[in-house]
Amino acid sequence: MTNTPETDPTTGPTSAAPTPNADNAAPVLDERTFTGIPQPRSDRRLPLGDGTWHQLARSYVWVRLISVTALLVIVLAAAVVLSLVSQAPWPWVPGGVAAVVLAWTALITPRQARSFGYQLRADDLVFRRGILWQRMVAVPYGRMQLVDITHGPLDRAFGIAQLRLVTAAASTGVVIPGLTQDAAERLRDTLIAVAETRRTGL
Structure with a gap:
């Protein structure tokens, strides 16, 4: 569902106010991303509401799986080394618990990644995440103080980045x-431009 073109910050000041959800608004935000946010079956879930939701890049799942797998290998290797050094089986207790937690994390990673979404509304950016434990937060454009992009070596290898929005609270x-990376840069530039406009009252 889309809104009228008057309120889209991603398309520029084509009218009195921008609209984040026009059909032609920032198609780069939806390139190589997931196409649907899974929701809990309960009727008491947080509703998605109207408007267009943008999601994460599909390659984010591979980055998470590689990171979790590497950590799992380190944990198992540490358990083996400690067990050999101490000549006792006790290192396998914490090592086993950590391995189970990491294996479960890897198992739910694809569905968890699909639960992330963000929406550009007339006055704020709405971010949501989680399936069992849901979180939805609205960040007013005028309250944004810093928009930061970070990415590590693994992120760069898969062409993704992390966008951080900092407010006074x-x-x-x-x-x-x-x-x-293209979506992160486009979103950063859009949010900075809109935030400056809102702070100056234009």
């Missing part, structure tokens, strides 16, 4: 992981 800060 720490509780309303948002980190959007797993954006394509």
Whole structure:
């Protein structure tokens, strides 16, 4: 569902106010991304509401799986070394628990990655995540103080980046992981431009 072109910050000041959800608004935000946000079956779930939701890059799942697998290998290797050094089986207790947690994390990673979404509304950016434990936060454009892009070596290898929004209130800060680099740069430029406009009252 889309809104009228008057309120889209991604298309520029084509009218009195921008609209984030026009059909032609920032198609780069949806390149190589997931196409649907899974929701809990309960009727008491947080509703998605109207408007267009943008999601993370599909390659974000591979980055997460590689990171979790590498950590799992390190944990198992540490358990083996400690067991051999101490000549006792006790290192396998914490090592086994950690291995189970990491294996479960890897198992739910694809569905978890699909639960992330963000929406550009007339006055704020709405970010949501989670399936069992849901979180939805709205960040007013005028309250944004810093929009930061970070990406590590593994992120760069898969062409993704992390966008961090900083506001005066720490509780309303948002980190959007797993954006394509083009989407992260486009979103950063859009948010900075809109935030400056809102702060100056234009």
